[in-house]
Amino acid sequence: MARPSTPILSRDAIRDAALHLIDEEGLAGFSMRRLAGHLGVQAASLYSHFTNRDEVFDAVANLLTRPVDTTGFDRGWATGLLIWGRSYRAALRAHPNAASIVAAGTGERADFLSMADRVHGGLVGDGWPPRYATMIAASVKYLVVGSATTPFGSGFADDTRVYLDRYPHLVQAHLIGQHAEEIDADSFELALTSLVHGLEPLHARVVVHGTQSRTT
Missing domain, CATH: 1.10.357.10 (Tetracycline Repressor, domain 2)
Structure with missing residues (x-):
């Protein structure tokens, strides 16, 4: 079976990619468009999982808090x-x-x-x-x-x-x-x-x- 040309997205995958992008580049240049490019998808694809950037940040904050x-x-x-x-x-x-x-x-x-x-x-x-x-x-x-x-x-x-x-x-x-x-x-x-x-x-x-x- 051929692999899909578009990456399969999930909330966890988007969250993890967002954290990786923030780790690498900081918050100043972060945007949903930038995150989509990092994942190799169109920005519209992200909105099926997160309403806006703040929801992505909430998911990142939850992930960072979890091991405390x-x-x-x-x-x-x-x-x-x-x-x-x-x-x-x-x-x-x-x-x-x-x-x-x-x-x-x-x-x-x-x-x-x-x-x-x-x-x-x-x-x-x-x-x-x-x-x-x-x-x-x-x-x-x-x-x-x-x-x-x-x-x-x-x-x-x-x-x-x-x-x-x-x-x-x-x-x-x-x-x-x-x-x-x-x-x-x-x-x-x-x-x-x-x-x-x-x-x-x-x-x-x-x-x-x-x-x-x-x-x-």
């Missing part, structure tokens, strides 16, 4: 946050050009919403009032998205002469680029663990006054 680990909340809120934050960062760091899609919002993204539901449930179930649970999850997300999308070393020149005369406290800044991955990973770990440890005394207080706090 929320099982740690079975062992307490602190362990849950550490495991969730680390795995969330790893998922976005694997596709940094697409990280802003995940950061943009929830929409009707089933996998993202399931993740958020498990995180919120894990925090509330371990004594955090709902308002605190929301703020804590947001705080971890800020750390994750910032770490995944804004490498610390990207703003520094690799020439020591830039800093010698005018910025005496930055004379080692030219070395940051050589250790960027290590600095980024260690900085994220410092921020995440400091957040979690800093929350422990607060958790003890709100649990003691849990009956009143849970309603605020």
Whole structure:
């Protein structure tokens, strides 16, 4: 039987091609027409599977969110946050050009919403009032998205002469680029663990006054 001249499309195939295109070229030039060309089809073929670009982005966001680990909340809120934050960062760091899609919002993204539901449930179930649970999850997300999308070393020149005369406290800044991955990973770990440890005394207080706090 002869192979079809037109590629067989599916939602998963289109989603995967979109992620590959974003990985390779970023979001700035992404369009349904560009995606269709990448797949070797006409743009109209895509609309049988996705209504618009935002639906494609929702599918990509779901795919990136899927491997994030929320099982740690079975062992307490602190362990849950550490495991969730680390795995969330790893998922976005694997596709940094697409990280802003995940950061943009929830929409009707089933996998993202399931993740958020498990995180919120894990925090509330371990004594955090709902308002605190929301703020804590947001705080971890800020750390994750910032770490995944804004490498610390990207703003520094690799020439020591830039800093010698005018910025005496930055004379080692030219070395940051050589250790960027290590600095980024260690900085994220410092921020995440400091957040979690800093929350422990607060958790003890709100649990003691849990009956009143849970309603605020």
